[in-house]
Amino acid sequence: MQVIRDDGSLDSKRDPGLSVDEIIALYKAMVRTRIVDDRLERIQRQGRIAFHVGSLGEEAAIIGAAAALRDQDWIVPCYREVGALLWRGYPLQRYVDHMYGNADDPVRGRQMPDHTFSRSHRYLAVSAPIGTQIPHAVGLAMAAKTRKLDECVGVFFGDGATSSNDFHAAMNFAGVFQSPVVFLCRNNGYAISLPVERQTATRTIAEKAAAYRVPASRVDGNDALAVFAAVREGMQRAAHGGGPTFIELLTYRLGGHSTSDDPRIYRSEEEVEAWGNADPILRLRRHIEHRGVWNDGLDEDWRTVCDLEVKDCVRRAEQKPPPEIAEMFTDVYAEQPWHLREQGAQALDGPRAAAEEDES
Numbered sequence: 001m002q003v004i005r006d007d008g009s010l011d012s013k014r015d016p017g018l019s020v021d022e023i024i025a026l027y028k029a030m031v032r033t034r035i036v037d038d039r040l041e042r043i044q045r046q047g048r049i050a051f052h053v054g055s056l057g058e059e060a061a062i063i064g065a066a067a068a069l070r071d072q073d074w075i076v077p078c079y080r081e082v083g084a085l086l087w088r089g090y091p092l093q094r095y096v097d098h099m100y101g102n103a104d105d106p107v108r109g110r111q112m113p114d115h116t117f118s119r120s121h122r123y124l125a126v127s128a129p130i131g132t133q134i135p136h137a138v139g140l141a142m143a144a145k146t147r148k149l150d151e152c153v154g155v156f157f158g159d160g161a162t163s164s165n166d167f168h169a170a171m172n173f174a175g176v177f178q179s180p181v182v183f184l185c186r187n188n189g190y191a192i193s194l195p196v197e198r199q200t201a202t203r204t205i206a207e208k209a210a211a212y213r214v215p216a217s218r219v220d221g222n223d224a225l226a227v228f229a230a231v232r233e234g235m236q237r238a239a240h241g242g243g244p245t246f247i248e249l250l251t252y253r254l255g256g257h258s259t260s261d262d263p264r265i266y267r268s269e270e271e272v273e274a275w276g277n278a279d280p281i282l283r284l285r286r287h288i289e290h291r292g293v294w295n296d297g298l299d300e301d302w303r304t305v306c307d308l309e310v311k312d313c314v315r316r317a318e319q320k321p322p323p324e325i326a327e328m329f330t331d332v333y334a335e336q337p338w339h340l341r342e343q344g345a346q347a348l349d350g351p352r353a354a355a356e357e358d359e360s
């Protein structure tokens with residue numbers, strides 16, 4: 001399914017009917033996420049943060065989907081969806097603090113960068129083992145259904161995750177128990193270096209949903225308005241007791257898998273270039289320019305605002321101290337068990353004290 005045509009006009013039959021202001025807000029959020037990604041990748045290359053996993057090229061799939069969910073709906077991310085969290089109003093400073101693992105990082109540096117969460121924004125903690133978040137999402141949806149809450153869940157995962165046991169268990173459960181969940185599969189062509197053709201014997205990912213009797217569609221994941229329309233439909237089905245929906249968002253990971261990856265080793269420059277022409281940000285920009293509500297000047301101004309904002313957050317994050325060593329041992333148990341008390345005391349003594357003891 002597509003909504004935005006090549007010339008920037010809309011397919012009126014599928015147009016989700018967003019206002020100009022709403023479309024511009026979507027566009028701005030996509031640009032902001034890309035600028036944040038770009039800055040974080042640079043500072044990782046300079047050794048100032050350890051790691052970053054970005055969403056270059058997948059902004060429409062992520063932000064278009066988040067925009068279609070309601071505030072009360074949960075977002076269960078994979079690890080590439082911080083754009084969805086920022087869309088919900090999460091402070092950029094807090095995210096950058098997390099990337100530095102400093103004293104203001106909500107995760108206190110205990111997790112890898114880009115593994116954050118926010119209960120108040122209804123954004124579940126990132127679960128790094130591939131596919132494990134999918135049954136978590138179905139569980140969350142079932143809890144809402146059991147308690148008769150007007151909430152549903154949107155869960156993100158990649159094409160690679162559809163090969164995990166967890167994906168199949170979650171799809172089966174959602175099909176049988178009619179869980180209010182929207183499965184959002186970002187088919188970005190690769191699971192690190194493994195192309196999707198070698199991931200599965202099926203022609204599409206969407207057809208897997210038929211085995212669980214979950215209604216499915218394939219959507220142009222680089223078309224923010226098509227993503228919005230499809231996810232809104234899935235959310236409405238879930239909210240009205242119609243059960244789960246599966247959406248295959250066809251997109252492309254323009255960058256590396258993460259800052260630990262060099263994609264030039266396993267894919268051609270021509271392939272990346274071809275997808276670069278289908279960039280979701282260019283696509284949505286063409287639409288707002290076609291409507292006469294956007295131009296080069298406005299674009300440059302917005303990019304400058306975002307750039308200054310992220311640089312400012314980085315500057316502040318670098319001035320903050322690391323978390324206290326004692327914090328490594330807090331937060332997990334209501335009452336700290338003896339072995340953590342003991343380990344905590346040893347850590348505070350420091351490695352030098354331990355080494356001196358060994359020598360004696």
Ligand SMILES: Cc1ncc(C[n+]2csc(CCOP(=O)(O)OP(=O)(O)O)c2C)c(N)n1
Pocket residue numbers: 078080128129130157158159160161162186188190191192253257
């Ligand atoms: C169970 C498990 N196996 C392997 C990994 C290492 N790993 C991290 S990301 C990744 C690829 C996932 O690809 P996909 O689901 O398509 O998501 P994408 O990164 O493309 O968004 C792998 C294999 C992991 N995190 N968990």
